[in-house]
Amino acid sequence: MVDPQALQQAHDALAGARAKLEKLRGIDPYFIDLSLRENPVGSCLGQTLEQKLRILPLLREFGFQRIQLGTLDYALPDEPEVDDDLMAYLRDHGIDMTGCSAFTAIGIAAEDGSFTPDPSQLKLRDYGVPNTLHEIYLSRRGMQGNYDLPTLRRSLPASIRWLQQNIRGDHGGKPKIYINIVDGCDAFMESPEAVAEILTLLADQPIAGVSIEDDRGTYLPFQVGAVVAAARAFLPPPLKLLVHVHAGGGFENASVIEALLNGADGAWGGLPKRAAIIGHASLGELIANLVRIGNPHMQAYQLDRLLPLATTLQQLDEGGPVPEDLPILGSNAYRLTLSFFRQLGDRFMDLPPEAIGGRYGYRICPLVSDGPVLAGRLAEVTGQPAASFPPALTEQMIRLMRRDLRAGRRIDYDQPAELLALLARAERV
Structure with missing residues (x-):
């Protein structure tokens, strides 16, 4: 059973945070x-x-x-x-x-x-x-x-x-x-x-x-x-x-x-x-x-x-590009590596890039990138719609990335040439 006193302490702590949020609003x-x-x-x-x-x-x-x-x-x-x-x-x-x-x-x-x-x-x-x-x-x-x-x-x-x-x-x-x-x-x-x-x-x-x-x-x-x-x-x-x-x-x-x-x-x-x-x-x-x-x-x-x-x-x-990993203003702030990280306009405390004049991009990280991210990055590189890269194809690309890394091959698939080579390998399987 939940301790009522502990639960009240939890509610009080969250109420304090809400009060601060209202003040900032x-x-x-x-x-x-x-x-x-x-x-x-x-x-x-x-x-x-x-x-x-x-x-x-x-x-x-x-x-x-x-x-x-x-x-x-x-x-x-x-x-x-x-x-x-x-x-x-x-x-x-x-x-x-x-x-x-x-x-x-x-x-x-x-x-x-x-x-x-x-x-x-x-x-x-x-x-x-x-x-x-x-x-x-x-x-x-x-x-x-x-x-x-x-x-x-x-x-x-x-x-x-x-x-x-x-x-x-x-x-x-x-x-x-x-x-x-x-x-x-x-x-x-x-x-x-x-x-x-x-x-x-x-x-x-x-x-x-x-x-x-x-x-x-x-x-x-x-x-x-x-x-x-x-x-x-x-x-x-x-x-x-x-x-x-x-x-x-x-x-x-x-x-x-x-x-x-x-x-x-x-x-x-x-x-x-x-x-x-x-x-x-x-x-x-x-x-x-x-x-x-x-x-x-x-x-x-x-x-x-x-x-x-x-x-x-x-x-x-x-005199050059903004540092990629700068929070909020850097290019990687809104380049998804995993679709789970997408910020949504109707979710509490999220700030989708569209709210400040930006848009989402995609960045391939072989350990975690999922099908939607692979399809989105392929769309950026090829100019074709993301829907033209079906889940079965992107799943095969994920499998190949995992096998490459386990074999000791560290490849930057975010680079267009390496991504297209990975795509070609997946299409041949």
Whole structure:
């Protein structure tokens, strides 16, 4: 007999999971797209001005309302980057920059009250970019060589005031200023009191919100969730709380989900996976996963363009194909090796490729591939309908693959020539 107490514990655990799922379904996430900066940072090639000018309208057409044009707080500010050229071009040609922003660094307020804006702030003003992610560091290691905590404490309000007075925001209004704590997870783990002090200060400033990064991708999802919950305690709505997570330890997408469950409003990142290190929690992956759970707000985006657009942008940055085994966005993510793995539109938590603008393909793995997969791959290779390869024929192909492997012959049947040779052998039996 089933233990009633154990059964109740099981029901309670599942109810908790359903409650989290409902919360994720109801979130209308606040996104800032970074495909013009995050993705080329990790690229061996970068993006040219011509490429950026082609990408920008594609991002708007997809549905992004807030787009990061680039970075202005880079090293050697006297040596412009392509990001500078893009912003100057948009300004000089009267191209609408509504919702656009750029990274800047804070200026420094001296003890005598004088304020020196950072070169990136001056560039933001001169290029006419209406909004900014204004970056600070809060850990001891991050602040070292830049400023100390007392300097940061007096410089932050002065820097925000300078932006409010000198930057013309969207439609002539005030700029949206997001304070990005680059080492936010590090700082919280090191000194929650110091972070709490700065967040309390920021809560009274005329800003749009705060962003927290796991900039190396080394924190576990529950740690990122805890950091967000801790930050939210000092940053009540309507202040936005955003996250940005790199893929250092492979936790990135789970970390963003934990962040949303713990009070984050959204995230910023590129649409493709490519990022500064080995990847990041991309907006493409996050949107796909929210589609997976039935979040209705994702209908605001051209979902039929998600997979092809993310793939195209990553191919541009890579100068080659997207890694095949990349989850969600890689080609093998939707190449079936066994028909059992097919995701269905009417099954809970499945995300068929058609939902994000893709389609199923087939990949032969001799140990497990079944008849439908063999027929599907043969259709891809020959151009003939899959139905023209009957079950008896594909069964014989399976038998031959097993015999080859048992005889020590390791053959890549996914290659067209080897697959056609296998087909010919099966037809002769």
